Amino acid sequence: MSGGDPILIWGAGAIGGVLGAVFARAGHEVHMVDIVAGHVARIRTEGLRIEGPVETLTQILPASTPEELTGRYRRVFLAVKAHHTEAALQALVPHLAEDGFVVSAQNGLNERVIAEAVGAHRTIGCFVNYGADWLGPGQILFGNRGGIAVGELDGSLTPRVRDIHALLRLVEPDAVLTENIWGYLWGKMGYGALLYATALTPLSMSDAMERPQARAAHVAIGHEMMVLARRLGVTPVGIYGFDPEAFLTRDRARLDTSFARMIANNRRTAKTHSGIYRDLAVRRRKTEVDAQIGIAPVLGAGVGVPMPAVSRLIERIHDIEEGRCVQHEALADTLAEGLGTEWS
Ligand SMILES: NC(=O)C1=CN([C@@H]2O[C@H](COP(=O)(O)OP(=O)(O)OC[C@H]3O[C@@H](n4cnc5c(N)ncnc54)[C@H](OP(=O)(O)O)[C@@H]3O)[C@@H](O)[C@H]2O)C=CC1
Numbered sequence: 001m002s003g004g005d006p007i008l009i010w011g012a013g014a015i016g017g018v019l020g021a022v023f024a025r026a027g028h029e030v031h032m033v034d035i036v037a038g039h040v041a042r043i044r045t046e047g048l049r050i051e052g053p054v055e056t057l058t059q060i061l062p063a064s065t066p067e068e069l070t071g072r073y074r075r076v077f078l079a080v081k082a083h084h085t086e087a088a089l090q091a092l093v094p095h096l097a098e099d100g101f102v103v104s105a106q107n108g109l110n111e112r113v114i115a116e117a118v119g120a121h122r123t124i125g126c127f128v129n130y131g132a133d134w135l136g137p138g139q140i141l142f143g144n145r146g147g148i149a150v151g152e153l154d155g156s157l158t159p160r161v162r163d164i165h166a167l168l169r170l171v172e173p174d175a176v177l178t179e180n181i182w183g184y185l186w187g188k189m190g191y192g193a194l195l196y197a198t199a200l201t202p203l204s205m206s207d208a209m210e211r212p213q214a215r216a217a218h219v220a221i222g223h224e225m226m227v228l229a230r231r232l233g234v235t236p237v238g239i240y241g242f243d244p245e246a247f248l249t250r251d252r253a254r255l256d257t258s259f260a261r262m263i264a265n266n267r268r269t270a271k272t273h274s275g276i277y278r279d280l281a282v283r284r285r286k287t288e289v290d291a292q293i294g295i296a297p298v299l300g301a302g303v304g305v306p307m308p309a310v311s312r313l314i315e316r317i318h319d320i321e322e323g324r325c326v327q328h329e330a331l332a333d334t335l336a337e338g339l340g341t342e343w344s
């Protein structure tokens with residue numbers, strides 16, 4: 001057994017499942033929590049199987065539903081979808097030790113919500129970009145390696161964040177310990193918004209990003225996000241080929257390079273479609289849109305940054321969620337039309 005306090009993973013799906021299985025394989029004591037009873041049962045009997053091109057492993061782990069869980073934990077990873085964060089926290093907080101903290105292994109700015117619930121001093125920020133899919137009870141596809149960054153919200157390099165960084169390096173050897181976690185989270189807000197645009201289509205992420213007809217919309221969406229980040233005083237960090245400066249300045253050559261890199265990276269993954277696409281087309285359920293990129297237009301309104309293309313994107317995702325339209329190859333193409341923000 002490796003040193004350190006036991007680790008609680010709250011949300012044992014694609015992201016949390018990979019974390020828990022890899023930590024446990026390295027000898028850490030890990031407890032998994034999930035609301036899907038059949039998944040929990042499989043994890044503690046036959047084990048959690050991680051499969052795909054990155055690596056294959058099976059770990060039998062202690063696991064519970066939130067109702068079954070007992071005890072208090074110091075090291076907690078939260079890996080539920082962004083719109084489940086508040087509900088998860090309600091059940092999680094009684095299990096958080098006095099000196100415990102929650103690491104958000106999620107997309108979006110959930111650190112704000114977690115800090116509201118448990119205090120900023122008990123919240124650690126984390127950016128995750130490896131690709132994974134929950135395939136069924138006890139079974140997760142680890143589709144591709146991807147960036148991970150972890151940092152305290154105030155940028156300080158504390159012993160506990162160094163400890164979490166060391167853990168995350170078990171999953172991604174190049175995981176970064178950062179003094180600018182908000183920069184990574186906003187980099188992913190920009191890139192993530194593009195993934196929402198790709199999910200308006202049935203195409204793979206790379207095919208959707210490659211369509212010239214969608215380029216103006218993609219640029220407008222990324223631009224609005226990066227203008228907002230800057231207005232909020234954040235310096236976004238480039239991730240997975242997404243170049244914040246290219247989207248901020250809309251420099252054509254730099255954008256071409258950025259798109260080429262995002263497309264090439266997404267061609268190398270066994271996870272061809274985003275989690276958003278899977279929610280819409282495979283799992284047929286609501287996406288994280290409101291809790292993830294939906295907060296951007298609200299923040300934008302507060303600081304005078306209009307976000308018309310992002311707002312249209314959010315409306316289109318709602319249209320699909322609520323059955324008013326279906327995914328279509330050209331659905332993203334018109335998002336920037338007539339806004340005067342077209343890229344030329
Ligand atoms: N998958 C990926 O490749 C990536 C995902 N992310 C982000 O990581 C986060 C997690 O996503 P992902 O792992 O894909 O999601 P999954 O749906 O695969 O896993 C989340 C798990 O948490 C469960 N859950 C929901 N509510 C609760 C609750 N209150 N208490 C305990 N468990 C709960 C879910 O059940 P149910 O399914 O019934 O809701 C599900 O089993 C998201 O923010 C996502 O955007 C970031 C980078 C890549």
Ligand SMILES: CC(C)(CO)C(=O)C(=O)O
Nearest residue numbers: 129130131132274275276
């Ligand atoms: C596609 C991916 C893994 C980012 O690369 C993602 O964040 C998602 O599926 O939501």
